[in-house]
Amino acid sequence: MEPNIFKTADIKSTQKRRLLLLLLQKQQRPMTAEDLYEKAKLLVSINLSTVYRNLNTLTEKGVLSRTIRQNGKAYYTFISHVHCHRLICTSCNDIISVESCPLGELQETLEQETGYQILEHSLEFKGICPECRSKK
Amino acid sequence: MEPNIFKTADIKSTQKRRLLLLLLQKQQRPMTAEDLYEKAKLLVSINLSTVYRNLNTLTEKGVLSRTIRQNGKAYYTFISHVHCHRLICTSCNDIISVESCPLGELQETLEQETGYQILEHSLEFKGICPECRSKK
DNA sequence: TTACATGCAAATACTTTGCATATAA
DNA sequence: TTATATGCAAAGTATTTGCATGTAA
Numbered sequence: 536m537e538p539n540i541f542k543t544a545d546i547k548s549t550q551k552r553r554l555l556l557l558l559l560q561k562q563q564r565p566m567t568a569e570d571l572y573e574k575a576k577l578l579v580s581i582n583l584s585t586v587y588r589n590l591n592t593l594t595e596k597g598v599l600s601r602t603i604r605q606n607g608k609a610y611y612t613f614i615s616h617v618h619c620h621r622l623i624c625t626s627c628n629d630i631i632s633v634e635s636c637p638l639g640e641l642q643e644t645l646e647q648e649t650g651y652q653i654l655e656h657s658l659e660f661k662g663i664c665p666e667c668r669s670k671k
Numbered sequence: 672m673e674p675n676i677f678k679t680a681d682i683k684s685t686q687k688r689r690l691l692l693l694l695l696q697k698q699q700r701p702m703t704a705e706d707l708y709e710k711a712k713l714l715v716s717i718n719l720s721t722v723y724r725n726l727n728t729l730t731e732k733g734v735l736s737r738t739i740r741q742n743g744k745a746y747y748t749f750i751s752h753v754h755c756h757r758l759i760c761t762s763c764n765d766i767i768s769v770e771s772c773p774l775g776e777l778q779e780t781l782e783q784e785t786g787y788q789i790l791e792h793s794l795e796f797k798g799i800c801p802e803c804r805s806k807k
Numbered sequence: 808t809t810a811c812a813t814g815c816a817a818a819t820a821c822t823t824t825g826c827a828t829a830t831a832a
Numbered sequence: 833t834t835a836t837a838t839g840c841a842a843a844g845t846a847t848t849t850g851c852a853t854g855t856a857a
Binding site for chain 3: 546547549551552580581582584585588589592607
């Protein structure tokens, strides 16, 4: 883990924070507060509200990014992660990462048309995966 | 309002359902359960859980579509509405509709690459609107 | 030493559910 | 008449907050 993430973000380096970042880094996939809590409590004594508070702090400080998915839950990743989206099977909840993203161009057009400075976007696809389709 | 929406959806035509659809139709913008409840209770006696139950029923029957936005709330629209997305100002929460959508092609490519049958997608842009930018 | 982090319990926001009653077909 | 819709209160799920205590710098 970058030794100076905390210094850069101007927050204290605590055992719980180091663990949460380590877990997010190890899993290499967006995780919910609950996901992280379940993993973390196997290793240290930690409270769910500590997880929530830290995820909020780290998001505000620009270390993590938060995305609310169509299941209503917040998912967190390192900001530095490759920009990608999701394709979710509505039948078995399998998730595939979608790395292609054709929105850069549209985003520029939108900025010109609307005068907005666009900072981010969220995109999610839903469908039925091959396994579930064949089971029908 | 289409006289046979309810017949087609195979659900009873009740006063509250007719009102909820009418309100959604009149506003011509995605609304939350709370939005609809506030509008509806000015006109008839209605319970918030009736609103939620009907929005769920109408969504399951394919009359409405539901999208969870990055504020964590569910927004409903007629399925028949023009396919469009959102550009939200993170500073003043102003919302602009984005009608262009370059995802059709990517969606086809994804279907071929992944074997998924893609049924829908959700897309949201966030940025800072011209007014808020000039206030800085 | 001191400001910030944490644990715990309680509160909040949005949504769902069980059950008795009301109503559309 | 009968299955479905509704109201009401209670519960569920994800998240936040107040306050006392603990800990990094």
